[in-house]
Amino acid sequence: MVSTDYNLVTVLGPTAVGKTRFAAMLAAEIGGEIISADSRQVYRGMDIGTGKDYDDYLVAGREIPVHLVDIVDPGHEYNVYEYQKDFLQAYNEVTGRMKMPVLCGGSGLYIEAVLKGYKLMNVPVNHTRRIQLEQLSDEELIKILASGRMLHNITDTSNRKRMIRAIEINEYYANCPDESNGYPQLNPLIIGLTAPRGEIRQRITFRLKQRLELGLTEEARKLSEQGMSHEQMTWYGLEYKYLAMYLRGDVSYGDMILKLNTAIHRFAKRQMTWYRKMEREGMAIKWLDASHPVEENLATALKWFK
Secondary structure (H helix, E strand, O other), X not given: OOOOOOOEEEEEOOOOOXXXXXXXXXXXXXXXXXXXXXXXXXXXXXXXXXXOXXXXXXXXXXXXXXXXXXXXXXXXXXXHHHHXXXXXXXXXXXXXXXXXXXXXXXXXXXXXXXXXXXXXXXXXOOHHHHHHHOOOOHHHHHHHHHOOOOOOOOOOOOOHHHHHHHHHHHHHHHOOOOOOOOOOOOOEEEEEEEOOHHHHHHHHHHHHHHHHHHOHHHHHHHHHHOOOOHHHHHHOOHHHHHHHHHHHOOOOHHHHHHHHHHHHHHHHHHHHHHHHHHHHOOOOEEEEEOOOOHHHHHHHHHHHHO
């Protein structure tokens, strides 16, 4: 491992900017291993839709180790509480081998929960509060969410079940202001990858086309045949939500692609909003332009690291 004052490197950014490839190349240079911060890549069998581009981890003929990918079965509603525990285990394993942990992903909630060391708690279901929330409109639920810190992963605010659970968690944590939880004292180098909005839109559209050609629709159909309900698919958001709509016959194939493409663009915008919030709250993110050559960005990142 390269000598440095940092004990964690974080690579974040909106979808489709090439975070995984960049993080793997950086890890190869600094003796690192990847710890994924993607809320959906934890699921086995959900490969194309979540963007598990395994070739990205191959650098100069060597496979960079990656943790927290393919660790739970589809149908399980994985959450930030479980992620924190899994991250700590992976972090300790990586540092125990004298390797540098490289946290990489686009799930702002998971990244922030790690970097700020939110208290580890398993939030119980509040049945009384759920009954109250179920009487509210989507607009009212969104307004409640916007008024507090979100501590439950949401990719789509059109999913009522996820919004209600997020509010439940927000309100539980509001009564537990102490966020210390025995996390190691982290001194992270936080690197952000982004690009001009027009380029991000082009990348998203191109990548969606690629994934459809690779069999994204067939992957969703297989999950359905294996017992995953359309409602469960909707819970996972984005690709699986819109594919569930298509498989149910609610939309045509062409309309599904258009709606999904638009939804991913909006998701990328929400990701950037989250990162800007992190900056306003005191996190120093060093930004790189993903439209520049990756070798140029890598050289800059290595200067920051050393």
